[in-house]
Amino acid sequence: MSLKKVSHLTGLSIATISHVINGTRTVSPQSRKKVMEAVQKIGYKPNLAARILKTKISKTIALVIPGVEPKRSTNYFFMDVITGVRNKLIEVDYDLIVSTYGESKGEKDLRALQVLKKQWVDGILIVPDRKDGEQIKQINEINIPCVIIDRRIDGGRISSVDSNNEKGAYDAVKILCDSGKKRIGFVGGYLHTSTGYGRFNGYKKAINELGLVFDESIIALNDCFTIKSGISSAKKLLENNIDGIFVADNLLTMGVMKHLMYDKIKIPDQIGVVGYDDYDWMELVTPTLTTIKQQAYEMGYIAAEILLRKLNGFEGNEKIILDTKLIIRESHGIIRV
Amino acid sequence: MSLKKVSHLTGLSIATISHVINGTRTVSPQSRKKVMEAVQKIGYKPNLAARILKTKISKTIALVIPGVEPKRSTNYFFMDVITGVRNKLIEVDYDLIVSTYGESKGEKDLRALQVLKKQWVDGILIVPDRKDGEQIKQINEINIPCVIIDRRIDGGRISSVDSNNEKGAYDAVKILCDSGKKRIGFVGGYLHTSTGYGRFNGYKKAINELGLVFDESIIALNDCFTIKSGISSAKKLLENNIDGIFVADNLLTMGVMKHLMYDKIKIPDQIGVVGYDDYDWMELVTPTLTTIKQQAYEMGYIAAEILLRKLNGFEGNEKIILDTKLIIRESHGIIRV
DNA sequence: TTTATCATGTTAAACGTTTAACATTTCTTA
DNA sequence: TAAGAAATGTTAAACGTTTAACATGATAAA
Numbered sequence: 001m002s003l004k005k006v007s008h009l010t011g012l013s014i015a016t017i018s019h020v021i022n023g024t025r026t027v028s029p030q031s032r033k034k035v036m037e038a039v040q041k042i043g044y045k046p047n048l049a050a051r052i053l054k055t056k057i058s059k060t061i062a063l064v065i066p067g068v069e070p071k072r073s074t075n076y077f078f079m080d081v082i083t084g085v086r087n088k089l090i091e092v093d094y095d096l097i098v099s100t101y102g103e104s105k106g107e108k109d110l111r112a113l114q115v116l117k118k119q120w121v122d123g124i125l126i127v128p129d130r131k132d133g134e135q136i137k138q139i140n141e142i143n144i145p146c147v148i149i150d151r152r153i154d155g156g157r158i159s160s161v162d163s164n165n166e167k168g169a170y171d172a173v174k175i176l177c178d179s180g181k182k183r184i185g186f187v188g189g190y191l192h193t194s195t196g197y198g199r200f201n202g203y204k205k206a207i208n209e210l211g212l213v214f215d216e217s218i219i220a221l222n223d224c225f226t227i228k229s230g231i232s233s234a235k236k237l238l239e240n241n242i243d244g245i246f247v248a249d250n251l252l253t254m255g256v257m258k259h260l261m262y263d264k265i266k267i268p269d270q271i272g273v274v275g276y277d278d279y280d281w282m283e284l285v286t287p288t289l290t291t292i293k294q295q296a297y298e299m300g301y302i303a304a305e306i307l308l309r310k311l312n313g314f315e316g317n318e319k320i321i322l323d324t325k326l327i328i329r330e331s332h333g334i335i336r337v
Numbered sequence: 338m339s340l341k342k343v344s345h346l347t348g349l350s351i352a353t354i355s356h357v358i359n360g361t362r363t364v365s366p367q368s369r370k371k372v373m374e375a376v377q378k379i380g381y382k383p384n385l386a387a388r389i390l391k392t393k394i395s396k397t398i399a400l401v402i403p404g405v406e407p408k409r410s411t412n413y414f415f416m417d418v419i420t421g422v423r424n425k426l427i428e429v430d431y432d433l434i435v436s437t438y439g440e441s442k443g444e445k446d447l448r449a450l451q452v453l454k455k456q457w458v459d460g461i462l463i464v465p466d467r468k469d470g471e472q473i474k475q476i477n478e479i480n481i482p483c484v485i486i487d488r489r490i491d492g493g494r495i496s497s498v499d500s501n502n503e504k505g506a507y508d509a510v511k512i513l514c515d516s517g518k519k520r521i522g523f524v525g526g527y528l529h530t531s532t533g534y535g536r537f538n539g540y541k542k543a544i545n546e547l548g549l550v551f552d553e554s555i556i557a558l559n560d561c562f563t564i565k566s567g568i569s570s571a572k573k574l575l576e577n578n579i580d581g582i583f584v585a586d587n588l589l590t591m592g593v594m595k596h597l598m599y600d601k602i603k604i605p606d607q608i609g610v611v612g613y614d615d616y617d618w619m620e621l622v623t624p625t626l627t628t629i630k631q632q633a634y635e636m637g638y639i640a641a642e643i644l645l646r647k648l649n650g651f652e653g654n655e656k657i658i659l660d661t662k663l664i665i666r667e668s669h670g671i672i673r674v
Numbered sequence: 675t676t677t678a679t680c681a682t683g684t685t686a687a688a689c690g691t692t693t694a695a696c697a698t699t700t701c702t703t704a
Numbered sequence: 705t706a707a708g709a710a711a712t713g714t715t716a717a718a719c720g721t722t723t724a725a726c727a728t729g730a731t732a733a734a
Contacts, residue, residue: 048386049385052691076413079413254621351721359722361722683729
């Protein structure tokens with residue numbers, strides 16, 4: 001009973017108060033002043049629930065990401081995405097709801113979407129779990145503007161912001177090749193996501209175009225991204241005579257590096273290595289790690305921008321593909337001109 | 338107009354529908370069935386805004402953390418906290434709003450709290466920025482149950498969950514001492530937070546109790562936690578003849594390691610090192626890094642539990658102090674019995 | 675058979691806003 | 705100065721729930 005209270009205090013009608021607060025009509029200076037003072041005095045804050053009930057606008061958007069398991073590397077990637085989203089939303093005074101789902105568990109009920117079904121976020125940013133887009137279908141049903149982050153959906157006609165995974169992978173293989181590597185292995189996986197798939201594709205494309213050998217025995221596809229699987233992947237490739245490795249994930253890279261170091265292999269002379277994502281630790285190891293950097297923060301920021309545009313009535317879809325950046329350090333080898 | 342729609346479809350009153358949906362009264366099996374079917378058919382979802390307006394219960398809690406800057410190490414720490422909170426809330430079907438504020442900027446208006454002032458979260462989990470607790474004061478004003486995470490507030494009578502920073506630091510110094518180190522330096526800072534302060538205190542206490550030398554010249558207090566300041570801290574300490582370093586932050590640790598490696602210093606023989614927080618990269622460097630691990634995930638999970646207890650009417654404050662864990666690897670030295 | 679109790683259903687007020695429609699006062703302008 | 709326009713204010717309905725209070729019919733107890 002809050003507007004009402006201000007109304008009593010000022011002797012003005014509820015409607016007038018509302019207009020002062022929202023600036024939806026001109027109100028005489030005197031009245032405005034009275035209202036302002038009363039608001040100040042009793043510390044009036046509009047009740048969001050009531051406002052939403054009436055206007056259907058919550059000024060809140062939801063960000064749905066994988067990550068119920070602690071200590072997963074992708075979590076950290078998404079933290080930068082969150083920060084980007086958040087910073088954009090702050091500019092326009094929107095709130096952010098972060099919701100997570102268990103990627104590996106393939107949660108049937110897509111719990112995270114329950115929030116959304118409660119139908120009171122204005123828009124959704126989502127990192128979907130599979131290319132098939134089951135989640136997206138559900139979102140479409142509730143008919144809320146939506147932008148996809150980081151991953152693509154088959155045949156989707158929905159705005160999205162993601163990395164150029166193909167190019168990233170291509171660049172990685174290319175720099176290894178330019179450093180004289182001929183048998184370049186691939187460590188990655190998760191082909192059911194567009195990121196995993198795209199990187200693998202980029203790898204294959206590079207191998208083809210650069211005239212290298214494509215050989216299944218120097219490809220390790222994992223279904224979980226851990227240091228452990230990085231280690232066993234490295235083992236497998238080593239048995240098959242390689243001189244370069246492109247690793248499509250941060251944790252896998254750690255595993256690969258660990259095993260190579262354990263085996264006392266000289267990087268990059270014997271084997272060149274290029275990783276994915278840019279983390280601080282990569283400057284710390286010897287040799288420092290050449291890697292493909294994704295613009296996580298920008299991804300979040302831009303996705304939020306696009307969504308806000310939609311909320312303001314902009315029609316049509318935008319597909320933004322952010323370039324990856326090749327961060328050249330030492331582990332790839334020495335480029336021969 | 339949704340309950341109304343179901344009402345039309347079934348011929349039952351709105352009240353009855355509501356009771357079926359919420360299980361707040363017994364309803365005859367026939368009616369119940371009719372309602373269920375209609376709900377299913379039109380895909381009815383209760384309107385949260387209306388429900389909140391009526392009940393004042395949003396089943397939403399807010400988590401407020403520092404972190405508007407991308408790529409800060411603490412961000413990653415908080416990601417695990419978020420995950421912990423989230424997983425607890427999922428169990429009881431609560432939603433999570435994540436809000437961030439700029440720690441370094443000391444934002445005057447405490448923008449993050451605006452969300453809360455909109456007064457529709459049931460409770461707040463917050464990582465406050467300073468010991469003085471300006472934020473907390475504001476939260477108290479709006480009178481929402483609150484639990485503090487990770488940091489302490491002076492004279493606060495509010496429930497909190499944090500790490501035993503003192504003990505963590507103590508353990509770090511102790512194991513260095515046990516490995517024969519006599520002049521152990523400290524790299525840290527941020528004394529205005531209880532974490533920074535606590536770790537420094539633990540260091541001093543250990544130095545005292547273990548009969549080591551306390552010397553200001555081997556103490557480096559930084560006001561920002563970056564690799565760069567880690568490097569310059571290491572430089573400073575090296576000029577003052579040390580044989581051990583305890584670094585109270587992840588990024589600073591990276592900097593220190595980097596500089597020691599650059600200087601070709603033998604770790605741990607010449608200088609023993611113990612870091613803070615446990616990240617994957619610490620297993621990757623040579624030698625692997627001994628460190629003090631905090632239970633970030635648990636911190637979030639437990640804080641959420643406490644808050645939920647409060648929401649269910651539990652009175653009184655709980656102060657949980659989670660033990661840190663000494664993760665023994667190689668960089669501290671060799672323990673002499 | 676009468677009465678009290680229980681099971682089930684309905685009515686209508688309330689939650690705190692927004693906003694269309696109307697009412698009054700004050701300016702403009704011919 | 706009269707009439708129309710603009711400025712400022714009020715009234716009341718609506719948003720979609722929840723829930724106390726009441727109504728009805730059925731069942732159990734006396």
